[in-house]
Amino acid sequence: MTAALEAHGVALSFGETPALRGADLTVAAGEIVAVMGPSGSGKSTLLHCLAGILVPDAGEIRVLGERIDRLSEARRSELRRDRFGFVFQFGQLVPELTAEENVALPLLLSGVRREPALRRAREWFGRLGLDGLERRRSGELSGGQAQRVALARGLVGDPAVLFADEPTGALDSLTGEQVMELLVDSARTQGATVVLVTHDARVAAYTDREIMVRDGRVTTPAVAT
Amino acid sequence: MSVPLTLLGLLERQPSHGYDLKRDYDLWFGHGRALPFGQVYSTLARLARDGKVVMDEVTPGEGPERKRYVITEVGATEVDTWLTEPVAPEPHQQTVLFAKVVLALMLDRPAEEYLDTQRRAHLARMRELTEVKRGGGLVDGLLADHGLFHLEADLRWIDTTSARLDQLRAQVKP
Numbered sequence: 001m002t003a004a005l006e007a008h009g010v011a012l013s014f015g016e017t018p019a020l021r022g023a024d025l026t027v028a029a030g031e032i033v034a035v036m037g038p039s040g041s042g043k044s045t046l047l048h049c050l051a052g053i054l055v056p057d058a059g060e061i062r063v064l065g066e067r068i069d070r071l072s073e074a075r076r077s078e079l080r081r082d083r084f085g086f087v088f089q090f091g092q093l094v095p096e097l098t099a100e101e102n103v104a105l106p107l108l109l110s111g112v113r114r115e116p117a118l119r120r121a122r123e124w125f126g127r128l129g130l131d132g133l134e135r136r137r138s139g140e141l142s143g144g145q146a147q148r149v150a151l152a153r154g155l156v157g158d159p160a161v162l163f164a165d166e167p168t169g170a171l172d173s174l175t176g177e178q179v180m181e182l183l184v185d186s187a188r189t190q191g192a193t194v195v196l197v198t199h200d201a202r203v204a205a206y207t208d209r210e211i212m213v214r215d216g217r218v219t220t221p222a223v224a225t
Numbered sequence: 226m227s228v229p230l231t232l233l234g235l236l237e238r239q240p241s242h243g244y245d246l247k248r249d250y251d252l253w254f255g256h257g258r259a260l261p262f263g264q265v266y267s268t269l270a271r272l273a274r275d276g277k278v279v280m281d282e283v284t285p286g287e288g289p290e291r292k293r294y295v296i297t298e299v300g301a302t303e304v305d306t307w308l309t310e311p312v313a314p315e316p317h318q319q320t321v322l323f324a325k326v327v328l329a330l331m332l333d334r335p336a337e338e339y340l341d342t343q344r345r346a347h348l349a350r351m352r353e354l355t356e357v358k359r360g361g362g363l364v365d366g367l368l369a370d371h372g373l374f375h376l377e378a379d380l381r382w383i384d385t386t387s388a389r390l391d392q393l394r395a396q397v398k399p
Binding site (some may be wrong): 038166181202204205206210212219220 | 316341344347348351352354359373376377380384388399
């Protein structure tokens with residue numbers, strides 16, 4: 001098994017409050033996993049540590065074989081930009097930009113020129129059923145459309161790992177399922193590893209397996225895939 | 226709801242007379258439907274026949290003799306297997322799950338681990354149904370949805386119970 005992500009003994013406190021107390025997990029390359037657990041269990045903090053957004057107080061995190069918990073902020077920022085994709089609960093599209101500019105954003109930030117970046121961005125509109133919406137701004141999109149644009153933005157850079165935090169949390173059940181179908185199919189086509197935080201069992205059922213977090217620890221037995 | 230296994234589980238706490246078993250069964254698992262005495266004694270007779278319980282003393286009384294039942298090694302193993310294995314993830318299993326959780330707490334077994342195992346079994350079944358939905362037509366999809374929504378309700382119950390185990394333990398084992 002080639003591991004895309006490995007965490008050993010990851011601990012992180014916010015002030016006096018421990019959020020993670022020694023979390024361990026391994027995610028294989030190409031695997032799609034759901035991180036689940038009660039509110040306050042540490043699941044989002046774990047995702048942020050794996051994605052190099054937060055630095056743990058203790059423990060090791062390896063992403064694609066590279067230990068990231070010791071990297072400088074600048075190097076972690078590069079990694080997030082070049083190797084990771086992100087989808088958040090409320091899309092978090094830039095309201096001043098059109099949908100296609102939002103999708104192209106990671107490419108533009110990586111130094112791709114505007115025209116080729118927009119061309120690559122537009123390819124995603126057909127794939128995700130968004131034809132005709134390229135020039136709309138986020139305020140002119142429905143919740144499901146905005147989240148599909150956010151998904152395209154997460155995947156346009158061909159990331160090795162896509163991190164998704166409650167990507168369907170703001171959508172109704174049917175729209176959420178459509179987004180999950182597209183997320184899983186697109187990630188599989190691209191061979192991306194996906195780590196998805198959700199409290200919704202129906203969303204988790206689209207993934208390969210679940211990782212349960214409770215009181216800052218992973219309670220699911222390790223599964224070799 | 227498995228009456229024989231639940232009675233066996235109650236017997237694992239301590240040797241008991243049929244009357245005490247019925248009282249505890251009705252209190253914890255009857256949900257307003259008392260277990261008839263006839264069913265208690267016929268179940269105990271079958272359990273004795275199968276070597277899962279034995280009688281350790283018979284007390285003569287004014288009415289019928291009072292028999293005290295003790296669980297055997299075979300019976301205890303059966304309770305252990307039943308508690309450890311997840312229930313087949315189908316809808317409407319809450320009463321069986323509830324009985325398992327209460328008994329696990331009464332017997333100082335790891336109720337939280339049982340619930341985790343059950344959660345995994347439920348999610349595994351939800352994955353199968355999701356695959357059916359993704360690969361099939363509308364009718365298959367709607368039937369799969371029916372199962373998924375019920376399993377999801379079970380899971381929410383599992384999560385709620387899991388969060389309240391300490392409170393429940395304090396009630397069932399004061």
